[in-house]
Amino acid sequence: MRIDVFTIFPDLVSGPLGQSLLGRAIDAGVLDARVHDLRDWTDDVHRSVDDAPFGGGPGMVMRSDVWFKAIESLDPDRGRALLLSPAGRRLDQSFVRELAAEPHLTLLCGRYEGVDERVAGGLPAEEVSIGDYVLSGGELAALVLIEAVTRLVPGVIGREESHQRDSFSEMEMLDHPQYTRPREFRGMAVPEVLLSGNHADIERWRREAAEAKTRRNRPDLTPGAGPREPS
Template identity: 50%
Template structure:
């Protein structure tokens, strides 16, 4: 997969992508990351890339021409079609489903704004979609671009040493036999030592009984989602087995289900 980043600080995203799983994806030839600085395509002695907004107001707006020249250079660097994404707090929220969609693209171009943003005419003409990583404002799109690079790189085949690892992550669809796919948070994880002053590893995880371990992990995922992200849990769609697991989890916390009218 090839990702081109258009930014006044392309080296920032490149540095973020140099480590861990993403760095390994690059070393294995699964990810190719390229940066383009609009200032390199700006005219005049000062290489200006911004100007004051029409209508007045604070801040500056990024100019069309340097950005468009950067986009043109990025597109021409590889003949394959590229999906252009603008990182913006006004964009659609980034979800794991969207990450999987982006990871399936051969090419992405990530456009990072600065200041008050980018001239709307460029967005209307050259951007395929806008994506937000949260309901807050950053000083630029570089951090958001780095998040997308990380999220899609780890889903490239061969990036993870264990492919099953990605499928068991939080927010990944879970599709038990006969049940519709749902999204749950991940279960808790433990490693050595077995006993510690902070507590012991749950005995079921050392039992060797794979069916019981899978049942415990499923129950923990259901319970954690119910506790921490109830908006993700559609209890009406749960199977009878999942409902029983969740009821037992609640009971273990002293929470009793009450379906009575009275």
């Protein structure tokens, strides 16, 4: 998979891309991530990417002409263009699976008061949000999207079962609780069923525990369900 990222803070994106799972995916050639400095497509001495909003108001707005020149530099293959924005479609696991099937994504990281509306409408670029809150820019949101999508690309995670068991997988519920050594810590013991060696009982407990955790922490995913705990 190829992912192009356009930003005015390339170091903010490049650093994390070299770490952990993303770094390994790049080293293995499974992920081709390219970070571009949006200011490279400006034509003034100050390398300006923004200007005052028409109609007045606080802050500055990122200019459409700079964005168009930058993204069109990828033509004819710019892939699926996504503008990170709190006004966009919410990124959930279903959307992540959809994006993971794409061979090429282009991510646009906004700043300031936002991006000229003609960018999303004219390129076009789909607006994508990682949640109902506001960040200073789209860079951290882009990294969230990249990691979520890359995990589902074949060859990135050794065992496909690992991400099939993740929270919000095909069953659309949270993952079950996890335990490791020590068996008891400060009066808190590991559930005995996990030590039993009975795989059928363990799977049943994990399923029930995942359902209980989902009802407790994310009742919106299980409307009408009661607070039943695993037996």
